[in-house]
Amino acid sequence: MAFFGFAHGVHPPEEKGLTSGLPIRRMPYPAEIVLPLRQHAGKPAKLCVKVGDYVERGDPVGLADGYMSVPIHASAAGRVSAIDLWPHPDGSYAQAVHIKVDTYSMQAARPRLVPRWEGLSVDQVVKAVQDAGVVGLGGAAFPTHVKLAPPKDYKVHTLIINGAECEPYLTSDHRTMVEYPERVHFGCRVMMHTLGVTKAVIGVEKNKPDAIAALERTKPKDLDITILPLTVKYPQGAEKMLIHAVTGVEVPSGKLPVTVGVVVQNVGSLAAIAEVFDTGLPLIERIVTVTGHGLTRPANLIVPVGTKLKDLLAYCDGVTKDASEVINGGPMMGMAVANLEAPVLKGTTGIVVLTKDEVRNEKVYPCIHCGRCLDACPVFLNPSWLGDLARVKRYQEMADNHLADCMLCGSCSYVCPSNIPLSQLFQASKVALRRIQTAGAA
Amino acid sequence: MTAPNLIVTASPHLKDRDTTPRIMWTVTASLVPVVLSSAFFFGISAILVILAAMLGALLTERALSKPGTLQDGSAMITGLLLGLSLPPGIPLWMAALGGAFGIGFGKVIWGGLGQNAFNPALIGRAFLQTAFPVAITTWPTPGGSFFALKGDLFAFPFMHPVSDVVTSATPLGLFKFEQKLTSVVDLVLGTTGGSVGETSALVILICGAFLAWKGYLNWRSPVSILVTVFVASQVLHFLNGKYPDGLFMVFSGGLMLGAVYMATDMVTVPTTNKGRWVFGVCTGLIVVVIRVFGGLPEGVMYAILIMNAFTPLINRVTQPTVFGTVKLKEAK
Numbered sequence: 001m002a003f004f005g006f007a008h009g010v011h012p013p014e015e016k017g018l019t020s021g022l023p024i025r026r027m028p029y030p031a032e033i034v035l036p037l038r039q040h041a042g043k044p045a046k047l048c049v050k051v052g053d054y055v056e057r058g059d060p061v062g063l064a065d066g067y068m069s070v071p072i073h074a075s076a077a078g079r080v081s082a083i084d085l086w087p088h089p090d091g092s093y094a095q096a097v098h099i100k101v102d103t104y105s106m107q108a109a110r111p112r113l114v115p116r117w118e119g120l121s122v123d124q125v126v127k128a129v130q131d132a133g134v135v136g137l138g139g140a141a142f143p144t145h146v147k148l149a150p151p152k153d154y155k156v157h158t159l160i161i162n163g164a165e166c167e168p169y170l171t172s173d174h175r176t177m178v179e180y181p182e183r184v185h186f187g188c189r190v191m192m193h194t195l196g197v198t199k200a201v202i203g204v205e206k207n208k209p210d211a212i213a214a215l216e217r218t219k220p221k222d223l224d225i226t227i228l229p230l231t232v233k234y235p236q237g238a239e240k241m242l243i244h245a246v247t248g249v250e251v252p253s254g255k256l257p258v259t260v261g262v263v264v265q266n267v268g269s270l271a272a273i274a275e276v277f278d279t280g281l282p283l284i285e286r287i288v289t290v291t292g293h294g295l296t297r298p299a300n301l302i303v304p305v306g307t308k309l310k311d312l313l314a315y316c317d318g319v320t321k322d323a324s325e326v327i328n329g330g331p332m333m334g335m336a337v338a339n340l341e342a343p344v345l346k347g348t349t350g351i352v353v354l355t356k357d358e359v360r361n362e363k364v365y366p367c368i369h370c371g372r373c374l375d376a377c378p379v380f381l382n383p384s385w386l387g388d389l390a391r392v393k394r395y396q397e398m399a400d401n402h403l404a405d406c407m408l409c410g411s412c413s414y415v416c417p418s419n420i421p422l423s424q425l426f427q428a429s430k431v432a433l434r435r436i437q438t439a440g441a442a
Numbered sequence: 443m444t445a446p447n448l449i450v451t452a453s454p455h456l457k458d459r460d461t462t463p464r465i466m467w468t469v470t471a472s473l474v475p476v477v478l479s480s481a482f483f484f485g486i487s488a489i490l491v492i493l494a495a496m497l498g499a500l501l502t503e504r505a506l507s508k509p510g511t512l513q514d515g516s517a518m519i520t521g522l523l524l525g526l527s528l529p530p531g532i533p534l535w536m537a538a539l540g541g542a543f544g545i546g547f548g549k550v551i552w553g554g555l556g557q558n559a560f561n562p563a564l565i566g567r568a569f570l571q572t573a574f575p576v577a578i579t580t581w582p583t584p585g586g587s588f589f590a591l592k593g594d595l596f597a598f599p600f601m602h603p604v605s606d607v608v609t610s611a612t613p614l615g616l617f618k619f620e621q622k623l624t625s626v627v628d629l630v631l632g633t634t635g636g637s638v639g640e641t642s643a644l645v646i647l648i649c650g651a652f653l654a655w656k657g658y659l660n661w662r663s664p665v666s667i668l669v670t671v672f673v674a675s676q677v678l679h680f681l682n683g684k685y686p687d688g689l690f691m692v693f694s695g696g697l698m699l700g701a702v703y704m705a706t707d708m709v710t711v712p713t714t715n716k717g718r719w720v721f722g723v724c725t726g727l728i729v730v731v732i733r734v735f736g737g738l739p740e741g742v743m744y745a746i747l748i749m750n751a752f753t754p755l756i757n758r759v760t761q762p763t764v765f766g767t768v769k770l771k772e773a774k
Binding site: 012013244253327358367371401402408410421 | 449451452454455456460464514554557660708714718757761762764767
């Protein structure tokens with residue numbers, strides 16, 4: 001491996017300077033918390049409270065429904081005021097528990113809801129992580145305990161920790177590494193122990209020298225942890241790109257990283273594991289970057305899960321006059337929010353407010369086959385051709401040409417001079433294909 | 443907080459600043475030095491020929507295409523490139539007709555921007571070559587007063603041209619029919635007979651390098667064409683001294699204009715980088731074959747048009763290898 005990066009990719013404006021120097025601060029409790037039961041990949045949690053119940057901070061409001069699911073916990077003490085369908089940041093509506101926050105409560109949780117880590121067996125750690133509701137905090141919200149117990153058929157030799165944070169604007173992982181490097185290392189220790197690996201690599205993009213320095217300074221002596229500076233490029237933090245940068249191995253198309261002996265976890269999630277075992281509290285709050293040129297006062301905040309976006313934006317002194325779009329997540333892969341009543345979820349990495357000048361133009365030109373999307377695609381697809389196929393609905397042909405390998409990183413749409421919404425076409429095609437396949441199976 | 447007027451779009455929400463019109467207009471702007479150099483060599487005649495070709499192209503685009511397509515700049519480039527590839531003394535109505543034909547049959551009939559298989563400027567030129575073989579091979583001598591009209595610029599359509607023009611053969615013609623070599627210095631500077639914009643190889647090369655540096659031009663096809671032509675003709679020259687050497691071949695005729703500005707037309711050359719190499723090498727070989735063994739002194743236009751026809755095929759066989767699939771094949 002000559003360089004720690006990957007071929008292709010794009011260089012969107014970073015815009016991280018808005019918040020990269022701001023210390024993480026705690027946001028006060030809002031008047032009402034809304035907890036959707038669907039916050040993670042896998043099955044939604046099962047409701048376990050009813051209207052009128054009083055819950056303490058950290059009490060469950062939804063229980064894990066099977067193995068591919070995690071519980072949801074109250075992020076503030078208060079009374080359950082309603083259980084209804086509520087706007088979800090993904091644009092749909094989901095069953096959600098409303099908690100009217102008790103303004104007289106000290107918000108002190110019951111002691112030790114999560115056991116201490118020392119002395120737990122591997123299975124007990126996995127169980128404890130699931131019961132604490134820990135999911136990947138990098139955006140996809142994949143249940144962390146599932147990653148801690150990979151299929152037994154494969155030998156895991158390396159734990160890769162994703163500190164690339166390649167999305168423009170977002171700095172929550174960056175600030176976590178700078179301010180809580182011990183937590184990252186502690187989470188790393190827990191994961192390495194549970195996975196039974198001796199080697200861990202933390203990949204951090206070179207544009208965060210302070211994070212690299214902090215991690216190096218606090219590195220535990222007894223663990224084999226390498227901190228690897230990565231080239232600054234989008235999507236460096238994509239799982240397969242990161243594995244390629246660290247190990248030089250390509251994860252086979254359609255296979256999971258574990259097939260090459262690697263498990264990838266995001267730094268935020270590691271810090272969350274550490275915090276859960278440290279404080280004994282389940283995952284009920286997270287670090288969110290609230291930023292953008294359309295926001296009056298950008299900040300890195302510890303936010304209780306379930307805080308409505310309108311409360312979050314109001315705490316940051318609201319949006320500017322030319323604010324045009326609110327993004328849940330980073331501007332490359334995040335989703336535009338249609339309703340500011342939607343709450344912050346466990347997987348909310350950041351909220352970015354874009355101005356009129358930044359949002360995409362509506363005008364679309366015909367494809368001129370310039371080939372820029374081919375040079376941008378990190379997985380070496382031909383987006384120009386796939387886009388042509390998508391527009392004439394030849395979905396099966398798209399599948400034959402590796403549509404499944406597209407991770408919707410948006411690099412092709414970003415560079416397209418004709419402003420063709422390639423990424424959107426591929427997402428729609430994936431949905432259409434699934435529909436065709438289910439119809440065929442039925 | 444008051445709710446602002448928010449919009450909802452699909453990700454990614456950021457966009458590179460480059461747009462298709464910006465690419466087209468930048469390429470157009472990069473041709474300005476080429477136009478100026480042609481005016482320097484051929485005087486006002488060159489400007490008039492270019493304007494006539496552009497007028498034909500733009501009016502046809504305006505008449506036949508959807509409103510608003512003039513702004514994307516592609517018709518402008520077609521007219522400009524056609525004008526640069528014509529002899530400075532060609533009757534203006536022919537130049538305008540060529541522009542109209544190039545846009546009409548080279549582009550609009552296929553479905554407009556991005557849909558055409560063949561380079562529209564070359565379609566226009568191929569049409570003129572077939573329809574008016576004499577006018578398009580009458581090469582006025584460069585130099586003379588700036589305002590002196592070369593040839594029969596204002597001839598009426600379909601009238602017999604008055605041929606009292608001072609002409610001189612192009613370097614390639616000289617070589618083909620009289621076995622006379624022109625010095626490479628003259629070729630590089632452009633002080634020879636030839637089309638409006640193709641005589642000064644140096645200016646074209648500099649403009650092309652600028653575009654490639656700015657990322658508006660994929661360097662692979664021009665480089666592979668020029669290298670192939672140089673190597674292939676040098677080999678032939680080595681085998682038999684009566685064939686021209688590589689430097690002469692690279693700097694003469696329309697090769698530089700064709701390689702830098704027409705073999706890089708994104709619409710009609712392969713999309714893949716591998717494909718651009720294939721396209722360039724094949725184009726270069728055809729150029730050498732036509733020039734050395736064919737009946738015509740010049741073959742760049744036909745070489746590019748022939749390879750345009752192969753573009754879909756080249757695209758098909760040069761698809762990139764998808765990430766993570768090499769190992770899969772080995773496993774099977």
